Amino acid sequence: MKCDVAIVGAGPSGLILAHLLRQAGLEPVVLERRSKDYVLSRIRAGVLEKTTTNLLERLNLADRMHAEGLVHEGFHLADGEKLIRIDLAELTGSSVMVYGQSEVQRDLIDAIPARGVEVVWEADDVALHDVDSDAPRITYSKNGTSHTLEARFIAGCDGFHGPCRKAIPETVGVTHERVYPFGWLGILADVPPCDDELIYANHANGFALASMRSATRSRYYIQAPVDTNLDEWPDERIWDELAVRLGPEAGGRITRGASIEKSIAPLRSFVFEPMRHGSLFLAGDSAHIVPPTGAKGLNLAASDVTYLSDALIAWFKQGDQNALDGYSSRALARIWKSERFSWYLTSLMHQFPEHSSFEREMQRAELDYIANSRAARESIAENYIGLPL
Ligand SMILES: Cc1cc2nc3c(=O)[nH]c(=O)nc-3n(C[C@H](O)[C@H](O)[C@H](O)COP(=O)(O)OP(=O)(O)OC[C@H]3O[C@@H](n4cnc5c(N)ncnc54)[C@H](O)[C@@H]3O)c2cc1C
Numbered sequence: 001m002k003c004d005v006a007i008v009g010a011g012p013s014g015l016i017l018a019h020l021l022r023q024a025g026l027e028p029v030v031l032e033r034r035s036k037d038y039v040l041s042r043i044r045a046g047v048l049e050k051t052t053t054n055l056l057e058r059l060n061l062a063d064r065m066h067a068e069g070l071v072h073e074g075f076h077l078a079d080g081e082k083l084i085r086i087d088l089a090e091l092t093g094s095s096v097m098v099y100g101q102s103e104v105q106r107d108l109i110d111a112i113p114a115r116g117v118e119v120v121w122e123a124d125d126v127a128l129h130d131v132d133s134d135a136p137r138i139t140y141s142k143n144g145t146s147h148t149l150e151a152r153f154i155a156g157c158d159g160f161h162g163p164c165r166k167a168i169p170e171t172v173g174v175t176h177e178r179v180y181p182f183g184w185l186g187i188l189a190d191v192p193p194c195d196d197e198l199i200y201a202n203h204a205n206g207f208a209l210a211s212m213r214s215a216t217r218s219r220y221y222i223q224a225p226v227d228t229n230l231d232e233w234p235d236e237r238i239w240d241e242l243a244v245r246l247g248p249e250a251g252g253r254i255t256r257g258a259s260i261e262k263s264i265a266p267l268r269s270f271v272f273e274p275m276r277h278g279s280l281f282l283a284g285d286s287a288h289i290v291p292p293t294g295a296k297g298l299n300l301a302a303s304d305v306t307y308l309s310d311a312l313i314a315w316f317k318q319g320d321q322n323a324l325d326g327y328s329s330r331a332l333a334r335i336w337k338s339e340r341f342s343w344y345l346t347s348l349m350h351q352f353p354e355h356s357s358f359e360r361e362m363q364r365a366e367l368d369y370i371a372n373s374r375a376a377r378e379s380i381a382e383n384y385i386g387l388p389l
Pocket of ligand 1: 031043044160
């Protein structure tokens with residue numbers, strides 16, 4: 001089989017890229033290790049920047065998002081006692097959209113047949129060959145039969161653990177990494193959220209986040225050790241802890257209910273550069289990870305593939321080599337700023353085992369400064385809604 005661009009991974013970066021290339025008349029093929037149902041059932045990000053919602057509009061895939069998504073004009077930081085509102089609308093004139101990653105995936109997947117996007121689900125043993133040549137290949141197997149996919153370019157949209165980044169020789173790339181000494185224990189429940197807006201709470205017991213997927217489905221997180229045994233956290237214990245960490249105002253408004261999903265996710269900051277090697281381009285989590293505190297992971301995946309699709313289309317349509325050569329540095333400029341913001345909010349809102357009372361007082365002082373300084377709130381708001389492309 002031959003195609004213009006072979007895309008590894010049918011997460012948000014792979015599927016958005018496939019739709020953008022197809023919209024421009026190119027022929028991408030997506031290889032995905034998992035089944036369609038598995039991809040649709042993954043519970044992940046939920047806050048979309050304007051740059052991401054604009055992109056879905058550009059693809060004419062935004063109708064359900066506008067009908068069912070929740071426009072948020074602000075969010076809160078909590079210091080264990082009071083709520084500090086970051087008024088996105090007043091500070092920036094903009095807003096964010098709360099619409100689950102699984103819903104974005106569903107809209108992208110539902111449009112696959114009508115748009116003529118080819119996706120091979122449950123493609124096993126994906127291996128990249130000759131990526132530093134002009135004729136790269138991917139071999140894979142499906143139902144026990146081996147296949148070869150020839151392409152002019154390969155897009156590595158295969159997440160943090162996929163094979164694409166690993167196909168780049170270690171001597172070529174540089175890795176920057178910070179692994180945080182804790183994770184997020186998440187709970188999903190069909191109960192109304194405790195607030196109309198997200199609340200990021202710094203409490204002496206640890207961080208907590210109150211968020212939602214809809215007016216009737218809540219998503220909460222608490223900071224917990226990465227090796228936490230979920231059996232030790234029955235729902236009631238999580239609700240009790242949330243009620244304490246979110247503070248008296250928001251904690252008192254929690255509606256409890258049975259969890260429909262419970263999981264623990266590690267927190268990591270990670271950047272691999274450059275995001276190109278020969279005919280292979282990395283996008284999304286394959287090249288970078290942010291801790292979810294700034295809600296940037298999915299949004300960065302979307303901005304990467306915006307840059308990458310522009311560059312690939314310019315190459316196929318006008319023979320423009322410059323855009324492809326500039327892809328990595330263009331994408332990284334935005335990635336590093338999102339890494340900074342995600343690291344800053346993570347550092348501000350979590351309890352670190354190595355912290356002394358000094359760092360704890362620094363966090364308190366910073367939160368007090370944010371509460372009383374419009375300039376500080378404006379800076380947070382500008383980053384939260386997403387920096388321009
Ligand atoms: C548990 C979890 C919770 C998260 N929560 C948040 C959040 O609250 N807020 C936020 O902003 N971000 C969050 N993120 C991050 C966000 O979900 C990611 O940034 C986003 O999914 C990146 O999209 P992607 O397409 O680059 O990668 P992915 O979504 O990881 O997609 C990669 C795809 O590649 C496929 N793949 C992997 N290996 C192979 C292979 N060998 N062959 C073929 N296909 C392969 C995978 O199955 C997957 O479908 C979370 C991530 C995780 C893992």
